[in-house]
Amino acid sequence: MKRSLGICLLVFSALIGLGTAIRCYTCKDYTASCTKQDCSYENACLTLNERGGMTYRQCLKYSDCVYSRLGPMFPQASNFTFKCCDSDLCNSAPSSAASSLIGLLTSLAVMWWCVH
Template identity: 65%
Template sequence: MKAFVGVSVVFGLALLGLGSAIKCYRCRDYTGSCTKTHDCRFEDSCLTLNERGGDTYRQCIKYSDCDYAVLSQMFPHVSSFSYKCCSSDLCNGAPMATASSSLLGLLVSLAVLWWCVL
């Protein structure tokens, strides 16, 4: 019974985020120390656009606009860039912040699983 409750809690928490809009970092910076966040619309994803030798742009963007040609039109002043779009909360942060939140999620999952086995 204890295992069933634990599995139900984990499954319920996993479903909690489905169907809701995500939150993304929103800023233009050079250092990667962005702290401003923005609630996106339902069909949005998070964009990280790195200008070669310049700023990094972080913002919400419609997932269908995550294409080099479309982004070139949206950022005409940026001549050369790389980009990444992702679809989980605050996934467009600095790489260390993203890795630490993934690690935290893994540790919580392992703790709940360990609790269910006991």
């Protein structure tokens, strides 16, 4: 029983991650072919969309995630929307939501298996 519980905790920890720093996608393009970057603990993942233009994804200090600070940082983007988030690879393209759901369902299945 103790061995089974230990294995379950190990697997669950590997699935959710224990680090305090996050990883973000980093790119500047129309196609969102991005790389993964390790960010510092004080960072968030930014997705900034120019209206009718580029999409920027990168690590950014969470305190800079306000419109008034982003404007001077991206002077080429005069009209934009943005989103900052604080979980691993949360600034991905919308199609990756399926992989996040799969990860969540896998975590729940492992926890259910460990309890029963």
